[in-house]
Amino acid sequence: xxxxxxxxxxxxxxxxxxxxxxxxxxxxxxxxxxxxxxxxxxxxxxxxxxxxxxxxxxxxxxxxxxxxxxxxxxxxxxxxxxxxxxxxx
Numbered sequence: 492x493x494x495x496x497x498x499x500x501x502x503x504x505x506x507x508x509x510x511x512x513x514x515x516x517x518x519x520x521x522x523x524x525x526x527x528x529x530x531x532x533x534x535x536x537x538x539x540x541x542x543x544x545x546x547x548x549x550x551x552x553x554x555x556x557x558x559x560x561x562x563x564x565x566x567x568x569x570x571x572x573x574x575x576x577x578x579x580x
Contacts, residue, residue, distance in 0.1 A: 493522045495553040496561045498542030508545050509561050510538040510553060513568040526551055535572040536565055 492513055498506040510528075512519035520530070523538050526547055532538045540548060549555060556564070565571040 493519065493548075493553045494556045494561060494564055495540065495545065495548050496556055496558040498540075498545050499558065500539075502539075506542040508540045508542065508548070509558070510540050510548060511536065511561050511565055512570065513564045516570065522551070522553070535574070536570055537561070 493510065494513065495508050495510050498508045500507040500509070510519065510523065512522070516536075519538065520533070523530075523532070526544065528538055528540065528544070532540070562571070
């Protein structure tokens with residue numbers, strides 16, 4: 492399943508959401524591709540999606556969850572990839 496959190500992460504003058512899968516990176520890449528999201532928006536274990544694309548992702552089937560839930564889902568699926576120098580609990 493594909494999940495998205497609210498666009499609440501600031502960067503580059505806009506707000507961003509995180510788009511994740513609890514199944515596989517392949518599922519995530521396929522979903523992002525259907526939305527026309529470029530692969531360069533993929534960061535370790537998620538896609539960064541600008542706020543103006545949030546409704547598009549939800550309309551395409553992404554399930555809305557809280558930001559904390561995104562991290563929990565990634566950990567539970569074994570798909571969490573932390574930044575270098577950070578450990579996952």
